[in-house]
Amino acid sequence: MGILVGKDTKVLVQGITGRDGSFHTEKMVEYGTNIVGGVTPKKAGQEVAGKPVFNTVKDAVAATGANASVIYVPPPFAAGAIIEAVEAGMPFVACITEGVPVSDMVNVWDALKGSETRLLGPNCPGVITPGECKMGIMPGHIHLPGNVGVVSRSGTLTYEVVDQLTRAGIGQSTCVGIGGDPIIGTKFVDVLDLFEKDPHTTTIVMIGEIGGTDEEVAAEFISKNVTKPVVSFIAGSSAPPGQKMGHAGAIVSGGSGKAEDKVEALTKAGVKVAVTPTEIGSMVAGLVPA
Amino acid sequence: MNLHEYQGREIFAAYDIPVLRAEVASTPDEVREIAARIGGTVVVKAQVHAGGRGKAGGVKLAENPDQAAEVAKAIFKLKIKGWPVKKVMVAEASEIASEAYFGITLDREARRNVVICSAAGGIDIEEVAAKTPDKIVRHLVNPSTGLTDAEALDIAKRVYSDEKTAQQAAVILSKLAKIAKEKDTSLIEINPLIVDETGKVIALDAKVVIDDNGLFRQPELEKLRDPDSETKWERMAREKGLSYVKLDGDVGCVVNGAGLAMATMDLIKYYGGNPANFLDIGGSSSPGKVLTAMQIILADKNVKSIVFNIFGGITRCDDVARGIVDAVKKGKIEHPIVVRLTGTNEEEGRKILADSDVKVTPAVTMDEVVQQGIRLALQNKIAAAS
Structure with a gap:
């Protein structure tokens, strides 16, 4: 059990015949994810990892009853793929694609309003409920079923933290990568709210980074709405101002977005903020009920 | 990608935004x-990619050609x-009756573009x-309608009390919104937007930043990239799909993923060292990418050791290991190189390194x-000094 995805999630892969799409479809199937099919325009009738390919999301949903979609479509077509899923009434969509134009995401967000769809990403590793459903690109074997909810803007830094937890024998309820872009569908507060309400999550780990004010907004939310203990780390305290650090969203500009401000806001909200990325595991170990 | 003022001015002129006569010179x-x-x-x-040009002495009036x-x-x-400074723009001077600020950028919280205007222009907004x-004055742009003419006029009227001035400014604002939409700008800004002594509204400056993710569909803008705005090594990194930022320390870093790369730099600082760079080799890492990464890092003569911190997901540890062996030999x-390989194919990766005659x-x-990276950088430094 966990949030967003579980053993009842029937996953559709958009862009299933592409290089990344086909590779990760096999990995997800290996992990035990219930992949029900995929979509690539004009490729209906083919199979990938033994799963049927459809021309449109609508066709795929009608044939398979898919209730979640993961997108590996290249950047020029990613926004279109998200909107197609929204129009087909898909309840949950995770967009892995990196490099989607920001103006496309403004239009996507407009299309999402008033719809039934929750979007995760883009430019994210996806989401995994260990032992049940892996929907994305994270290495499955480092995860362990358990009760710690992990939410992060980063991909590999999340793996590092999850690995520390698993090595310490601490399992995870669900790990959510929300993505590093300026515009993303699901933010820290959305996931924090889900973890707070999830009976299987006892402790929350939140990994932030420099840029934007989402961590400050999350701190405000935590102080008002979250009763479960939260451990956090903010990456990028050593980054020079004005420089983009890989993620399009990770930039300190005009005095906002600094690591120290985020740390201060979180500390004030009662969050235990790790000084180094390598002490997160042991900090969580001290909080998890035996 | 940042455009220079003269490049932004040309885009403004192409969209019929009033600008002054100007040409660029080297x-x-x-x-x-x-x-x-x-x-x-x-x-x-x-013409440089930096604010505060005036204060730095980079903007001067001249009364005649010799001056x-x-x-x-x-x-x-x-x-x-x-x-x-490799280029300057020479522009007609103008009498200035008033200076305002007009810009459009992304509001991350609202997930929409926002128009920002102020009657107090010419200074840091x-x-x-x-x-x-x-x-x-702030106004969020509805993406399904775009900025309507009525909205543009309403915004302009909140900046200018004079009706005729407001009308001119509204037309300019509508055009800015059109450029923002058609050119994938993440920031488009006129500071100052002036009213001259005849009452005409003119863009006296042009700041345009293009969303890097939108560049694939803006080939004519990609051509405007200033080769002097990045070093040879930064260009090499960009062309090979690596994210690289040079810093001033001596511990070189090769990491996969931006978050882990930042966290690695943070940890180097925490243990008293100094990172020489930020470098994210990205998701699918071929051995060739590792070679490029090492070439870029070693071009920096301050570097005394190299740290590899790899958490394999899509990135395969065996690919990285092959890249390291190749790069060291070639x-x-x-x-001194310190390597941590964990995640996808870590066993294979470690074996490749152990079986090679490359010393890591x-x-x-x-x-x-x-910690090893910092220690080896220090040792290397001491050895070089003695």
Whole structure:
């Protein structure tokens, strides 16, 4: 059990015949994810990892009853793929694609309003409920079923933290990568709210980074709405101002977005903020009920 | 990607936003010729990707062509926030009755573009926003309708009390919104937007930043990239799909993923070292990418050791290991290298390194790889000094 995805999630892969799409479809199937099919325009009738390919999301949903979609479509077509899923009434969509134009995401967000769809990403590793459903690109074997909810803007830094937890024998309820872009569908507060309400999550780990004010907004939310203990780390305290650090969203500009401000806001909200990325595991170990 | 003022001005002109006569020059002689062509008083402006040009002495008035060449000579010698001045723009000077600020950028919280205007222009808009927020007009742009003419006029009227001025400014604002939409800008800004002595509204400056993710569909803008705005190594990194930022320390870093790369730098600082760079080799890493990464890092002569912190997901540890062996052999690299390989195919990766005759120090944890990297950088430095 966990949030967003579980053993009842029937996953559709958009862009299933592409290089990344086909590779990760096999990995997800290996992990035990219930992949029900995929979509690539004009490729209906083919199979990938033994799963049927459809021309449109609508066709795929009608044939398979898919209730979640993961997108590996290249950047020029990613926004279109998200909107197609929204129009087909898909309840949950995770967009892995990196490099989607920001103006496309403004239009996507407009299309999402008033719809039934929750979007995760883009430019994210996806989401995994260990032992049940892996929907994305994270290495499955480092995860362990358990009760710690992990939410992060980063991909590999999340793996590092999850690995520390698993090595310490601490399992995870669900790990959510929300993505590093300026515009993303699901933010820290959305996931924090889900973890707070999830009976299987006892402790929350939140990994932030420099840029934007989402961590400050999350701190405000935590102080008002979250009763479960939260451990956090903010990456990028050593980054020079004005420089983009890989993620399009990770930039300190005009005095906002600094690591120290985020740390201060979180500390004030009662969050235990790790000084180094390598002490997160042991900090969580001290909080998890035996 | 940042555009220079003269490039932004050309885009403004192409969309019929009123701008002053101007040309771009690379030498004082060219400046003299342009000033003579324009006639009268001109302003010579350094074309660099940095704010505060005026304060740094990069913007000067000149009353005649000879004086223009003279001030240009001084401007060409400047370094503004580290950027050498390679080009200047020579523009017709104008009488200024008032200065305003008009810009459009992304509001991350609202997930929409926001129009920001202020009657207090010509100065740092962030300062205006912090000190006198009531002087700022903000309007979120609805993506399904775009900025309508009525909205543009309403915004302009909140900046200008004079009806005729507001109408001119509204037309300019509509055009800015059109450019923002058609050119994938993440920031488009006129500061100052002036009213001259005849009552005409003119864009006196142009700041345009293009969303890097939108560049694939803006090939004509990609051509405007200033080769001097990045070093050879930064260009090499960008072309090979690596994210690289040079810093001033001595511990070189090769990491997969931006978050882990930042966290690695943070940890180096925490343990008293100094990172030489930020480098994210990205998701699918071929051995070739690792070779490029090492070449880029070793071009920096400050680097005394190299740390590899790899958490394999899509990135395969065996690919990275092959890349390291290749690079060390081909590049005859003598720098101490510490490698932590974990995640996808970690066993294979470690075996490749152990079986090769390439000398690298293995590390298991992130703490260990960072501490070893700092120690080896220090040792290398001491050895070089003695």
